[in-house]
Amino acid sequence: MNDLAPMPNLETPRIAIVGSGAVGCYYGGRLARHGQDVHFLLRSDYEAVKAGGLRVKSCDGDFDLPQVNCHRDTVEIGPCDLVIVAMKTTANEALPALIPPLLGPDTMILTLQNGLGSDDFLAECFGTERVLGGLCFVCINRVGPGVIEHFAQGHISLGEHSGPPQPRTRALAEMMKAAGISCGVEENLLTARWKKLVWNVPFNGLSIAAGNKDTAEILADPTLEQRVRELMREIIETAGKLGxxxxxxxxxxxxxxxxxxxxYKPSSLVDFLAGxxxxxxxxxxxxxxxxxITGIEMPRLRALYDELRVRLG
Incomplete structure (x- = not known):
C-alpha cells in the first residue's frame, strides 16, 4: 500500500473540512488564517458564518476570519487535495455520499475522529491508500454559531491507515506546523488511537455516567479518580496484549x-447535555x-459501557 500512497499538492493545497463543528472549525480556521485555501461544509451554522465569519477564542490568542469559504454541499466544493473529516462518528453513514465529489486522483482523506474504526470505514469506502488518521489532543467547544472556544493544548498526531509514515505524512505535518498547529507523526496509527483511548474512555465516559461532571469535579472525587486510573490501566494492559x-x-x-x-467539559458530555x-x-x-474477539476480558470498561447505555437510553 504505502509505496502507492498518493502525494497530493501540499504547497498550495485545496482543503475541504467535512464536519465543521469545534474540531473542524478550529483546525480549519488555523489553516485558513495562515492563507490556505480552506472550504467548510456547513449546515446549521451556514447563514451565521456566511454573514459574520468564524471566530476562535483561544488560550493561544483569539482570531477572527471575517471571510470564510462556506458551502452547503460537497458538489459545490469540488475536488480537493486534502479532505479533513471532523464530524462525529455517529454521522459516518453520510460519508459515502459526501466525499466522492471531493476526490481527485491524489486526494488524501484525513480523519480527526475519535475512537476506533473510522480509519477502517473510510479505507473500505475509498481505498486504504488515501486514508490517514489524526489524533487531536485539544480542549475545544463550539459555544455558538461560528464561535469556537479553545481552552488548552491543540496537538495533532498523524499516522497512515495501514503502514509506517510516508513522505506525504511528514509533508502534511509540516504544513500543519507552518499554520501554528503543533503536529507530530506516529509510527503506528492504531497504537496512537489506543493511547488516546486511555484518556477518552474514562473522562468522556465518567463525565456522563457519574452525573454530568467536568474533569475538575471527577478528579476532586477520590473514588472517581481511582476509577479513572483503573480504567486507564485496563486499557493500557489490553492494548499491550493486542500488540x-x-x-x-x-x-x-x-x-x-x-x-x-x-x-473542562469533555466533548461527549457537551453532546449529551445538548441532546x-x-x-x-x-x-x-x-x-x-x-x-x-481475542478472548481478553475488560470488566471495568464493560461496566462503564453498560452504565452509559442506561444513561443514554
Missing amino acids: HEIPLSLIDSMVERTRSMAG REVELDTIWGEPLHRAQ
Whole structure:
C-alpha cells in the first residue's frame, strides 16, 4: 500500500473540512488564517458564518476570519487535495455520499475522529491508500454559531491507515506546523488511537455516567479518580496484549495534565447535555469488542459501557 500512497499538492493545497463543528472549525480556521485555501461544509451554522465569519477564542490568542469559504454541499466544493473529516462518528453513514465529489486522483482523506474504526470505514469506502488518521489532543467547544472556544493544548498526531509514515505524512505535518498547529507523526496509527483511548474512555465516559461532571469535579472525587486510573490501566494492559505497547507512566502524566484543564467539559458530555447522539460504539463499544474477539476480558470498561447505555437510553 504505502509505496502507492498518493502525494497530493501540499504547497498550495485545496482543503475541504467535512464536519465543521469545534474540531473542524478550529483546525480549519488555523489553516485558513495562515492563507490556505480552506472550504467548510456547513449546515446549521451556514447563514451565521456566511454573514459574520468564524471566530476562535483561544488560550493561544483569539482570531477572527471575517471571510470564510462556506458551502452547503460537497458538489459545490469540488475536488480537493486534502479532505479533513471532523464530524462525529455517529454521522459516518453520510460519508459515502459526501466525499466522492471531493476526490481527485491524489486526494488524501484525513480523519480527526475519535475512537476506533473510522480509519477502517473510510479505507473500505475509498481505498486504504488515501486514508490517514489524526489524533487531536485539544480542549475545544463550539459555544455558538461560528464561535469556537479553545481552552488548552491543540496537538495533532498523524499516522497512515495501514503502514509506517510516508513522505506525504511528514509533508502534511509540516504544513500543519507552518499554520501554528503543533503536529507530530506516529509510527503506528492504531497504537496512537489506543493511547488516546486511555484518556477518552474514562473522562468522556465518567463525565456522563457519574452525573454530568467536568474533569475538575471527577478528579476532586477520590473514588472517581481511582476509577479513572483503573480504567486507564485496563486499557493500557489490553492494548499491550493486542500488540500496542503503551507505558503505564502515561496514567500519572495524563491525570496531572487533566488537572491543569480546570473545569473542562469533555466533548461527549457537551453532546449529551445538548441532546445530541454520543459516540458510544466508537469510543467504548469498539475497543471492548476488539478485546472480546481475542478472548481478553475488560470488566471495568464493560461496566462503564453498560452504565452509559442506561444513561443514554
